[in-house]
């Protein structure tokens with residue numbers, strides 16, 4: 001589906017209020033079961049357009065971002081280094097580390113504490129690679145994105161929202177490069 005030149009998709013979940021996710025660089029409307037998408041556009045027009053404006057701003061600043069050039073080997077060494085440092089810092093144990101090309105996220109942590117890192121992260125500056133690994137490792141302590149989780153993140157990254165925005169911008173840049 002296309003809205004103002006943006007491809008978007010709709011998914012239904014057991015939630016109270018509609019949500020809009022941008023993480024993957026695409027718009028995803030998450031709607032309460034039985035919710036009519038037309039109602040969304042009628043009732044929340046300004047909210048949707050604010051979100052779209054945000055995406056447009058990110059795409060604009062993405063143009064000024066430069067992708068980092070490093071070899072797979074250098075990238076792997078960085079991931080290993082940060083994983084060791086951060087697991088010591090947070091006093092947790094990370095299981096296995098997998099490197100894989102993913103289309104929808106930078107990294108993820110399995111139930112058993114195994115970390116999957118998106119190979120496309122190799123284009124990111126070091127501080128963002130460290131930030132992503134910190135975020136995933138913090139999920140060993142708290143699975144959900146709740147107050148407790150944000151507390152762990154904010155202790156180290158007071159400006160984590162800036163990092164999230166930058167990651168979003170890099171996502172555009174990297175997708176261009178790799179045409180994912």
Ligand SMILES: [Zn+2]
Nearest residue numbers: 135136139145
């Ligand atoms: Zn998370």
